Every structure is written in structure tokens, then in C-alpha cells.
Ligand SMILES: *[C@@H]1O[C@H](CO)[C@@H](O)[C@H](O)[C@H]1NC(C)=O
Ligand SMILES: *[C@@H]1O[C@H](CO)[C@@H](O)[C@H](O)[C@H]1NC(C)=O
Ligand SMILES: *[C@@H]1O[C@H](CO)[C@@H](O)[C@H](O)[C@H]1NC(C)=O
Ligand SMILES: *[C@@H]1O[C@H](CO)[C@@H](O)[C@H](O)[C@H]1NC(C)=O
């Protein structure tokens with residue numbers, strides 16, 4: 001509290017006074033800092049020690065593996081953590097249990113460089129695994145899903161990695177997900193199969209290159225289908241096969257087609273003063289978007305040159321596919337429509353290297369159908385009938401009231417007679 005008094009004294013305090021009180025100030029200050037550090041640092045360390053860990057959710061890639069084969073799953077967070085330089089502790093557990101994997105006496109499962117190894121995997125190993133990365137000040141978790149399948153034809157679509165090569169070119173297939181087993185080795189021997197038939201090395205069509213790749217020459221549609229690549233892996237004196245299945249899709253080379261303008265109509269109805277959007281929609285079929293130009297003209301000049309303003313503008317170009325057919329769309333936007341537009345010529349123009357086409361459209365004033373006009377006679381009729389009805393009702397009411405008054409009056413008249 002000394003410190004407050006000191007600073008509160010303001011300019012009146014002499015230098016010697018400040019120096020006198022300095023040790024006291026320092027003491028208070030250091031006490032304050034200690035308090036602050038106790039409240040800021042302690043809880044965090046406590047949290048980590050108590051095992052409160054930030055969970056980053058499930059890794060999007062499910063690992064599909066074949067039973068009897070070695071499995072090595074990398075902890076998804078570790079590549080970003082650089083486990084070699086920061087001394088992190090990586091642990092694994094199944095999500096339905098709190099005990100770590102591997103359990104005691106387990107020789108089939110181990111952790112190596114933060115990754116979980118299962119050699120060989122069985123179908124019972126399928127499940128969700130949580131990898132925890134922890135050091136003195138930091139902890140985070142992520143889960144990884146592993147599914148181990150029986151080696152059957154039926155599981156092929158599930159365990160296959162999709163890959164694509166373009167028709168009539170040469171392309172590479174890659175035997176995927178082997179880095180844990182290969183490491184820095186360059187002399188890996190990979191055997192390739194197409195529909196379970198081994199592909200020979202002296203084959204003109206297929207050439208095994210650079211360890212894990214297969215070159216496919218002059219790709220034809222028949223080359224599509226299932227491929228398998230396999231390598232062997234030795235552990236504790238046993239040889240295991242590691243196989244990967246690939247589903248190759250052969251994609252047609254993208255080409256230009258003759259575009260077809262499918263909208264707008266020849267005339268568009270619009271009411272003056274309102275906003276109007278006329279889309280120009282072009283059908284390309286299997287053709288590519290990139291090389292097709294699409295624009296609007298107004299009285300045969302470009303939109304920007306015709307209006308020099310923002311009343312009529314070209315909207316954003318949209319490229320999309322419906323049922324594997326490609327389309328492009330560019331709208332012309334009026335905000336608002338004015339009378340001059342009714343005498344103006346609008347054209348949608350499309351051009352690529354195959355063709356040049358245009359479609360003319362005009363804006364027509366819409367027949368002004370308005371509720372006000374339709375309702376006016378109707379409301380007049382209602383008013384008239386309503387008036388008549390009200391009139392009649394009022395008349396009847398006053399009639400009744402009149403009769404009552406008559407009765408009362410007669411009563412009053414009678415009374416004096418009775419009294420008398
Ligand atoms: C990792 O955790 C284990 C078990 O809790 C512990 O024995 C080991 O010392 C930790 N290693 C490091 C580097 O923190
Ligand atoms: C473990 O993960 C699976 C699949 O994500 C889920 O269905 C199951 O409920 C989880 N179990 C626990 C105990 O969290
Ligand atoms: C713990 O890991 C985090 C994240 O990698 C790092 O920033 C931090 O320096 C590490 N702390 C220690 C004490 O190693
Ligand atoms: C590529 O294959 C097609 C038929 O599949 C064949 O007509 C063509 O000659 C081949 N081209 C080369 C360069 O081998």
C-alpha cells in the first residue's frame with residue numbers, strides 16, 4: 001500500500017523521499033508480481049498435469065487396411081509439432097478405454113517415432129484411436145479411425161485409393177501410404193498387379209519407376225480398373241506383405257465444344273421502375289469453361305461503354321456443372337428498368353475457338369396488372385352493399401328503441417292514474 005501513497009504524493013515528494021521509500025516499493029511490486037504469476041502460470045500447468053487436453057476432433061481420413069498386414073498410423077498432430085526438436089510425449093489409446101496402447105506384454109503393437117504400429121493387424125483392431133501429444137506446457141489430442149477388413153473382392157472398393165490419369169497421355173500410378181515402411185530407403189521392390197495379374201518389367205505399357213511408381217504409357221479406356229502394389233516387410237524374423245489397392249479412373253481429355261445459348265428468351269417482360277435480371281445461360285456439354293468467352297452488348301456496344309453508369313451492369317460470371325454437363329452464365333442486371341430499355345437492343349454473345357454466336361433479346365413492358373385496379377370495383381360493390389345493410393339494420397334498431405320508449409312513456413302516463 002506504500003506504493004499507492006508514494007505515487008499519490010505527486011510532484012511535492014522530493015527525490016530523497018523517493019529513494020528512501022524505494023526498497024519498500026520494490027518489495028510491494030515483487031509481491032504483486034508473484035501473486036500475478038501464481039494466478040496465471042499455475043492453473044495452466046495444473047491443467048496439463050491433470051490431463052485436460054485440447055481435443056482437435058477426428059482426422060478426416062479413415063485408415064482402411066487388410067487383416068494380416070502391418071499397419072503404421074502416424075499421429076496426425078506430430079508432423080506439425082516436429083517431435084525431434086520439441087520433447088513431446090506421444091501416447092495412444094482406444095477411445096472406448098482409458099488404458100494406453102500398447103498394453104503390457106503386447107508384442108504385436110508398439111509406438112515408434114510417435115506412430116502406432118500393429119504387426120500384423122486383425123479385424124479386432126478396428127476402432128477409434130486417440131493420439132495425445134504432451135509436454136510440460138502443452139497438450140492436444142486427435143482421433144484416428146482404423147478399419148481392418150478381411151482380404152476379399154468385396155472389400156476392394158472400400159480399401160482402394162482412387163487415382164486418375166488422362167486418356168491418351170502417359171501417367172503415373174503411385175503405391176500410396178508406404179512412407180513409414182520405406183523411410184529413406186531407395187531400393188524398395190514393389191510388385192504391381194492389374195486385376196491380380198502381375199505386370200512384367202519388360203512390358204511396353206507399364207514401367208515400374210522410382211521405387212513406388214508405375215508409369216502407364218498411352219493410357220486407353222481399358223486401362224481403367226483395379227491395380228495392386230505389394231512390398232514385403234520383415235519383422236521379428238517374419239515376412240509380411242504390405243499391399244495397396246488403387247482404383248484407376250481414366251479421364252477424357254478436356255476439349256472445346258460448340259457452345260449453345262439456351263437462354264434468355266427473345267422478349268422479356270418487365271415493369272418500368274422495377275429491378276430486372278436477364279441471365280444468359282450457355283451449354284457447353286463436356287467442353288471446358290476456361291476458353292469460352294461470354295458477354296452482353298447494348299445497341300452493339302459493350303455494357304460498360306453503353307451506359308457509363310451502374311443502372312445496367314453485367315453480373316458475375318458463373319461456371320457450373322449439372323449432370324456432368326458444363327454451363328456458363330452471365331446475367332445482365334437492370335436497376336431499374338426505364339422506358340429507353342424498351343427500344344434498346346440487347347445481345348448475349350459467346351465465343352471460343354470453335355464458334356461465335358449471339359442471341360438478341362428485347363425488353364417489353366409488362367401488362368400492368370395491379371391489385372389496386374382489380375380491387376377498386378370490388379371494394380366499391382362491398383361498400384354499396386355494406387351501406388345498404390348498415391342502413392337497414394340501423395333502421396330496425398331505432399324502430400325497436402322507439403317502441404320501448406313508447407311503452408315506458410305509457411307506463412309513466414299510467415302511474416299517476418294509479419296513484420290517484
Ligand atoms: C512420457 O510419459 C511417460 C509416461 O507417462 C513418462 O514415463 C515419460 O517420462 C514421459 N517422457 C517425456 C519426455 O516427457
Ligand atoms: C468411439 O468412437 C466411435 C466412432 O467414432 C463412436 O461411435 C463411439 O461412441 C466412441 N466411443 C466412446 C466411448 O467415445
Ligand atoms: C511444448 O510444445 C509446444 C508446442 O510445440 C512448444 O511451443 C513449447 O515450447 C513446448 N514446451 C516445452 C517445455 O518443451
Ligand atoms: C496409343 O494407343 C492407341 C490405341 O489405344 C493407338 O492407336 C496409338 O497408336 C497409340 N499411340 C502410341 C504413341 O503408342
Ligand SMILES: *[C@@H]1O[C@H](CO)[C@@H](O)[C@H](O)[C@H]1NC(C)=O
Pocket residue numbers: 239240241
Ligand atoms: C505375400 O505375397 C506373396 C505373393 O502374392 C505370397 O506368395 C505370400 O504367401 C504372401 N505372404 C503372406 C505372409 O501372406
Ligand SMILES: *[C@@H]1O[C@H](CO)[C@@H](O)[C@H](O)[C@H]1NC(C)=O
Pocket residue numbers: 298299306340343344345
Ligand atoms: C439504342 O438505340 C435505340 C434506337 O437506335 C435508341 O432509341 C436507344 O436510346 C438506344 N439505347 C441506348 C442505351 O443507347
